[in-house]
Amino acid sequence: MAGFRDIDKALFPIKSINTVVQLFRNQLESPSVPDLALLSIVSGVIENSLTSRSNTALQVCEPVEQNNLPVLELKTVEILYNKFRSIMLNAVEANKSKGFATRELVKKVSDVIWNSLTRSYYKDRAHLQSLYSFLSGNKLDCFGVAFAVVAGCQCLGFNDVHLALSEDHAWVIFGENGTETAEVTWHGKGNEDKRGQEIGKGVSARSWLYVNNKPVVCTRHMEVAALVSAINPSLNSTHDAYEVALLQQELLWLLYDLGHLKKYPMAIGNLGDLEEISATEGKVPCKVLFEEAVFSARNYYSNQHVYPYTYQGGYFYRNKMYEEAFESWANASNVIRMYNYSRDDEEIYKEFLEIANELIPHIMKIESSGFSANTILKKPKCFADLLRFYDGICQWEEGSATPVLHIGWAKPLVLTISRFDADVRAQVNIVCDKSEENMLMKKNGTYFNNNNNYDKENGTTSNESPSVKNSNDKDNSPFHPSIEALTAA
Numbered sequence: 039m040a041g042f043r044d045i046d047k048a049l050f051p052i053k054s055i056n057t058v059v060q061l062f063r064n065q066l067e068s069p070s071v072p073d074l075a076l077l078s079i080v081s082g083v084i085e086n087s088l089t090s091r092s093n094t095a096l097q098v099c100e101p102v103e104q105n106n107l108p109v110l111e112l113k114t115v116e117i118l119y120n121k122f123r124s125i126m127l128n129a130v131e132a133n134k135s136k137g138f139a140t141r142e143l144v145k146k147v148s149d150v151i152w153n154s155l156t157r158s159y160y161k162d163r164a165h166l167q168s169l170y171s172f173l174s175g176n177k178l179d180c181f182g183v184a185f186a187v188v189a190g191c192q193c194l195g196f197n198d199v200h201l202a203l204s205e206d207h208a209w210v211i212f213g214e215n216g217t218e219t220a221e222v223t224w225h226g227k228g229n230e231d232k233r234g235q236e237i238g239k240g241v242s243a244r245s246w247l248y249v250n251n252k253p254v255v256c257t258r259h260m261e262v263a264a265l266v267s268a269i270n271p272s273l274n275s276t277h278d279a280y281e282v283a284l285l286q287q288e289l290l291w292l293l294y295d296l297g298h299l300k301k302y303p304m305a306i307g308n309l310g311d312l313e314e315i316s317a318t319e320g321k322v323p324c325k326v327l328f329e330e331a332v333f334s335a336r337n338y339y340s341n342q343h344v345y346p347y348t349y350q351g352g353y354f355y356r357n358k359m360y361e362e363a364f365e366s367w368a369n370a371s372n373v374i375r376m377y378n379y380s381r382d383d384e385e386i387y388k389e390f391l392e393i394a395n396e397l398i399p400h401i402m403k404i405e406s407s408g409f410s411a412n413t414i415l416k417k418p419k420c421f422a423d424l425l426r427f428y429d430g431i432c433q434w435e436e437g438s439a440t441p442v443l444h445i446g447w448a449k450p451l452v453l454t455i456s457r458f459d460a461d462v463r464a465q466v467n468i469v470c471d472k473s474e475e476n477m478l479m480k481k482n483g484t485y486f487n488n489n490n491n492y493d494k495e496n497g498t499t500s501n502e503s504p505s506v507k508n509s510n511d512k513d514n515s516p517f518h519p520s521i522e523a524l525t526a527a
């Protein structure tokens with residue numbers, strides 16, 4: 039049984055980040071599983087006390103003393119913790135057997151959370167992810183509702199209910215084999231929620247939103263990693279609260295060192311972003327963390343996730359490593375091409391739009407200024423990766439009910455391609471792609487090519503001229519006609 043034990047209570051009143059880390063360590067290393075409600079309340083109170091309006095007076099000097107947090111009293115946490123437990127225990131007549139959860143039970147817990155929420159509020163606001171936000175303001179964001187349902191089920195003794203995470207949505211798994219799935223929250227704007235239903239079998243199953251049924255299925259410890267990842271240090275649109283970011287970074291290292299981020303690519307990526315801003319002595323560098331996130335997605339999720347490559351590409355871009363950035367973005371596009379674009383996929387659409395129409399044009403402008411010595415404009419591999427990037431987006435559109443590309447994409451695309459001289463373009467070796475499978479799965483959509491061999495086959499060694507896959511049968515080419523035309527030019 040999880041819980042708020044004496045060794046945890048002994049740490050109060052909490053005055054420092056180190057003590058919060060100790061509380062999380064106690065919970066993560068305890069013989070029983072960590073108590074999600076307790077940890078979400080503690081992190082939520084601290085986050086809100088340091089980021090709420092009353093605290094926007096910028097701390098210009100970083101605190102030097104060890105007591106770097108506003109004092110957090112035991113009473114405060116106990117009141118909130120008992121309030122959450124009583125809401126759950128009073129509302130849900132859980133059958134005493136405490137066997138496995140049922141769909142009715144999960145829906146009931148979701149309804150209790152859902153019906154407690156304020157009628158209307160700005161759902162995308164920051165700091166709405168924790169049980170503190172739920173208990174003190176009756177407000178939760180989309181992720182927060184799913185997390186609260188799992189924490190509520192833990193309160194009721196259902197240890198089979200776990201959080202399932204895609205790159206832009208959250209739901210729960212439950213039942214004897216953990217194979218039952220249920221929607222428990224909403225997604226996006228203006229979409230009817232599907233709470234209580236099992237996860238998409240229909241058209242939505244082929245959208246990026248459900249990551250081809252390769253979600254991150256959490257253990258209790260990974261649910262702690264999800265709540266820590268969801269900590270939001272932002273004070274306003276330009277500043278972060280220093281102590282909240284430091285607390286998040288230290289908690290992510292604790293979870294990393296205990297091995298609970300191994301199967302959680304986005305959490306590793308979040309730690310990489312924090313480490314890029316301020317590296318922790320004696321830890322692996324952020325570049326390695328971004329590589330580990332990519333490895334995790336390839337190893338545990340059949341390379342069906344996009345974000346690990348955009349975390350990595352963003353890092354290379356910010357550090358002016360443009361050749362590497364093109365490779366990461368081409369790998370991201372290599373993932374998305376297997377999906378059908380649906381209206382639920384706006385978030386990843388915006389990600390590719392920004393890369394194609396902001397970041398790459400910016401790189402082209404700099405590289406064409408003539409001051410860069412070993413400019414990427416002379417590198418066939420860069421041209422090859424750009425073609426892979428654009429081709430993946432074109433393939434994403436193919437077979438989708440909703441179009442992806444419009445004229446706004448064409449201008450930057452043509453401008454970018456035209457920056458490469460003909461003699462550089464000529465060195466890109468378009469080779470035939472024997473694997474019919476690459477062409478088939480998208481057309482009839484009956485199954486996905488999970489081995490995603492595109493990338494491996496494409497693997498060019500350094501001394502080989504880069505090659506980009508093409509089919510031996512022209513009109514069945516995996517290249518979108520418009521890319522085909524560009525490469526022929």
Ligand SMILES: CC1(C)CN=C(N2CCN(c3ncnc4sc(CC(F)F)cc34)CC2)S1
Pocket residue numbers: 180181203204205206207208264267268304305308345348349352
């Ligand atoms: C390369 C990027 C643009 C940088 N940040 C990215 N994030 C992606 C989303 N983030 C996440 N980080 C940890 N876990 C989760 S679970 C989830 C879906 C939600 F509905 F539950 C999102 C997410 C953190 C921030 S992707």
